[in-house]
Amino acid sequence: MDMTLLYTVPHGEAFGLSIAIYFYLTGLSAGSFIISTLAYGFGFEKYKPLGKVGVVIATLLLIAAPLFLLAHSGRPLRAWHLFVYLSGTSPISWGSFLLTIYPINCIVYGYFMFKGDKARTKLFGLIGIPLALMVHGYTGFILSFAKAHALWRSSMMPILFLTSALVSGVAMMILVTIIKDRFFSKDGKSNTELMNGLGQMLLWLLVFDLFLSLSDVGVHYFGERESMETARLFLTGAFAPLFLGVETLLGKVIPLVLVSTPRMRNPAVYGFAALLVMVGIFFMRFNVVMGGEYIPLM
Amino acid sequence: MAEKQYGFLIDLRKCIGCRTCQVACKAENDVPLGQYRTWVKEVEKGTYPKVRRHFIPVLCNQCGESACTTVCPVQATYALPNGIVYIDPHRCIGCGYCMAACPYAVRFIHPTRGVAEKCDWCWPRVRDGYGPPACASACPTGVMLFGDLADPDSPIARALARESVAVLKPESGNRPQVFYAGLDDEASRLVPHGPEE
Numbered sequence: 001m002d003m004t005l006l007y008t009v010p011h012g013e014a015f016g017l018s019i020a021i022y023f024y025l026t027g028l029s030a031g032s033f034i035i036s037t038l039a040y041g042f043g044f045e046k047y048k049p050l051g052k053v054g055v056v057i058a059t060l061l062l063i064a065a066p067l068f069l070l071a072h073s074g075r076p077l078r079a080w081h082l083f084v085y086l087s088g089t090s091p092i093s094w095g096s097f098l099l100t101i102y103p104i105n106c107i108v109y110g111y112f113m114f115k116g117d118k119a120r121t122k123l124f125g126l127i128g129i130p131l132a133l134m135v136h137g138y139t140g141f142i143l144s145f146a147k148a149h150a151l152w153r154s155s156m157m158p159i160l161f162l163t164s165a166l167v168s169g170v171a172m173m174i175l176v177t178i179i180k181d182r183f184f185s186k187d188g189k190s191n192t193e194l195m196n197g198l199g200q201m202l203l204w205l206l207v208f209d210l211f212l213s214l215s216d217v218g219v220h221y222f223g224e225r226e227s228m229e230t231a232r233l234f235l236t237g238a239f240a241p242l243f244l245g246v247e248t249l250l251g252k253v254i255p256l257v258l259v260s261t262p263r264m265r266n267p268a269v270y271g272f273a274a275l276l277v278m279v280g281i282f283f284m285r286f287n288v289v290m291g292g293e294y295i296p297l298m
Numbered sequence: 299m300a301e302k303q304y305g306f307l308i309d310l311r312k313c314i315g316c317r318t319c320q321v322a323c324k325a326e327n328d329v330p331l332g333q334y335r336t337w338v339k340e341v342e343k344g345t346y347p348k349v350r351r352h353f354i355p356v357l358c359n360q361c362g363e364s365a366c367t368t369v370c371p372v373q374a375t376y377a378l379p380n381g382i383v384y385i386d387p388h389r390c391i392g393c394g395y396c397m398a399a400c401p402y403a404v405r406f407i408h409p410t411r412g413v414a415e416k417c418d419w420c421w422p423r424v425r426d427g428y429g430p431p432a433c434a435s436a437c438p439t440g441v442m443l444f445g446d447l448a449d450p451d452s453p454i455a456r457a458l459a460r461e462s463v464a465v466l467k468p469e470s471g472n473r474p475q476v477f478y479a480g481l482d483d484e485a486s487r488l489v490p491h492g493p494e495e
Binding site for chain 2: 010076095142145148152297
């Protein structure tokens with residue numbers, strides 16, 4: 001039966017670009033914090049050069065990120081309501097505490113690291129790991145609980161967000177290592193061992209991330225009506241160039257090939273791959289946030 | 299006296315698509331320009347000359363298991379004991395999470411107040427005894443029946459017992475409290491296409 005929609009009222013989207021940027025920044029922060037704890041929390045000496053710079057970046061990003069939440073909110077001066085009127089069923093309510101405790105812990109952890117107090121650095125590093133996972137994992141739950149939209153109402157969101165956080169964090173650390181070696185080291189030589197370690201990490205995280213993101217779209221493709229429409233939006237519709245082209249091909253497949261080819265293990269290639277990954281993960285946030293709400297509900 | 303449980307029954311077989319409800323709501327609730335708390339969705343089925351227009355007035359479903367109240371981080375939106383989901387405009391921070399959770403897309407952010415707003419079945423008007431919600435009062439063909447579901451003798455409870463009714467998107471699990479007689483499910487699910495199609 002032919003049907004034509006003649007009139008309805010579409011209301012504006014709930015989230016938008018500033019929320020996508022917020023997710024991107026918390027992801028980068030969580031990723032770089034975890035890299036920072038590899039040496040100081042778990043004793044992987046290879047990653048020691050990234051300990052201090054990792055925690056500084058993690059703290060700065062996590063101080064910048066909530067500003068985008070305030071910019072998005074209709075009444076930013078009422079942000080204190082979040083700490084007074086609590087709701088156990090709302091991930092945003094959990095997040096207001098995580099977003100406070102996590103940067104404080106980062107600062108304490110960084111303080112002991114710069115002071116050279118190894119035992120306390122390790123302690124606050126280990127406390128910080130679940131916090132870092134939660135501060136980014138909760139953003140996945142924000143979308144999972146927004147059950148109106150087929151793309152979001154999935155238990156895939158938290159793990160997908162955590163994985164892409166680690167991917168983008170490791171990529172950023174590769175770029176940081178290159179900049180550090182190039183401009184701030186005495187001999188200007190690159191730290192091959194560190195670079196290869198990060199490259200291997202990036203490789204396997206990318207494999208896992210690709211698996212998650214493709215299985216997500218794949219299951220949606222064979223899902224119920226709204227799921228199918230969402231999958232089509234990403235595979236053949238308006239978001240296909242961004243999802244298939246930028247996020248998946250440029251941001252995941254090409255960097256995966258680059259870092260998995262042993263002959264191409266040099267800083268320039270790693271740096272290029274890392275840059276692609278960081279752009280790709282930004283568009284992953286963009287696609288999930290903007291694409292999730294793209295199809296009107298009524 | 300037991301607490302009232304409000305419900306809405308909309309008989310689509312009598313709707314003529316005049317949108318008087320839409321206009322009455324704007325006037326009653328001071329709804330900002332470009333936004334609507336209620337509207338009449340219009341779908342054309344078939345091809346000329348075998349064609350019919352379906353009108354579906356959309357308003358807040360005041361869901362029994364409302365996703366919006368679950369996700370609100372500051373409990374600014376909550377269900378009253380009578381079932382109406384209300385928004386405290388002084389507590390809302392305008393984060394938009396309720397909008398993201400509502401399967402019926404009835405919520406919007408007020409452009410100047412910066413807080414979430416939606417249809418509340420004219421609760422202040424009903425509470426103060428000015429009669430049924432503005433849309434139901436204004437409807438020229440008496441399509442909308444508003445009343446107490448908890449009272450088995452109320453006109454709405456009797457009509458619900460008698461008629462075969464449907465709700466919008468029952469699979470959402472929200473337990474919507476707006477019931478429709480004569481609802482074409484497929485027509486109600488038709489949404490605007492994205493710009494590329």
